[in-house]
Amino acid sequence: MHFTSEQRLDDGVIEREFTLGGIPGILWTPESASAPAPLILLSPPPLGLRKVYPRLLARARHAAADGFASATIELPGSGDRPVWPALDQARADLRRVLQAGEPVGDEIIDALVLPLVEKTVPEWRTALDALLTLPGIGGPVGYSGGVISIGTRLAAVEPRISAAVLYAGSYIPRVIFEEARQVTIPLHVLLQWDDEGNDRQASLDLFDAFGSEEKTLHANMGGHTGVPRFAGDEAGRFLARHLLPNVIR
């Protein structure tokens, strides 16, 4: 992990950009931490970190105010990372099907999402290895992210993640429904009810499939990127409740 920049934001949050095996990332830490901070992995949507930076920063500031460090890395094929022709092809295939008004079949969804899951999950686990060796960063670890199949796989295979906020709203391969049954950590799933690009029933089915004893679904209005502020606050309280010691919220 190689830090490339460091700045102190106006609210005292320290923002450091880094690269890890060629993957760009950002780490935010609260300025005044008396003990190693718990960590939230902020997984971005596949739009490039520069584009989604304002949304991630808002969540990182919120997390820092609660005492969390948080970190993100660029997804493969997004932002400044190398072009990934197979992913671009899968996206083009999806667009063509949608424009033709045809149903989006399993083959299209698998080609679009599974390679992304298979490449991304090991990258996040490597990032977690590196982040947890930094001074000032401790556990427990939470996850909050936007491609729900990535979050599901990661929650199923990575025992260091103790609680996860999952944003529904992307296509879900069939195999992910099976993996969801292996997930046992507390989950907080956000669903934008009237998100036109989202298969609502698939999101409800995935929520049903999760094996977790504590799982909550929060459905709201407002379109794909219109998660209400109060819903973001509730997700923050969920992570605080599960990851901060001695906090009752």
Added chain:
Amino acid sequence: MHFTSEQRLDDGVIEREFTLGGIPGILWTPESASAPAPLILLSPPPLGLRKVYPRLLARARHAAADGFASATIELPGSGDRPVWPALDQARADLRRVLQAGEPVGDEIIDALVLPLVEKTVPEWRTALDALLTLPGIGGPVGYSGGVISIGTRLAAVEPRISAAVLYAGSYIPRVIFEEARQVTIPLHVLLQWDDEGNDRQASLDLFDAFGSEEKTLHANMGGHTGVPRFAGDEAGRFLARHLLPNVIR
């Protein structure tokens, strides 16, 4: 409205029992209110006020801590109110169908729920008239209750109710889905996801039908009466956000 008892609870909440046109009810008010308190109507499930008193009291204490007065009245055919043979017959018909493993048809649901809605909603409006004339009780008015068809009808027809928490988990007549489209106030719907006695899909369909621009569905695990404490807290924050002036939560 005739008060029959008054006591100060250990946390300073004043609890007064009353009768209104022969209907028993309870009013809880915060001890130290500097201005007329906003009001929450706490509609009980049809099990009798004595039986559900602990649950209602917990919600009333929570509400009082936020500065709310809250009030409940006994549902027709429940608790100490006169036996209602038609309701008992409808419940017996439902039990017979369930025991036979047959599907619960629209006729059974209509006979079980619609008379209850038609009798209860005017009673709550009359109670609201009386409650709002009391010194120390002002607006705005919220609703929080358990037979979702009663809450839906009341939210559709009673303009003095500004926000409502609705507990899914009872059978829903078809006509109520139509009335739901007329509801425009902010809604917070609680659904116990694995409630065996509940038609989950009907609850999701009703949530979809509500005409409100702001509506939120919170689904949780834990069975019919197992609403998690954090979910109750979130419902309380919803009411505070909409009904208390100058509160940001």
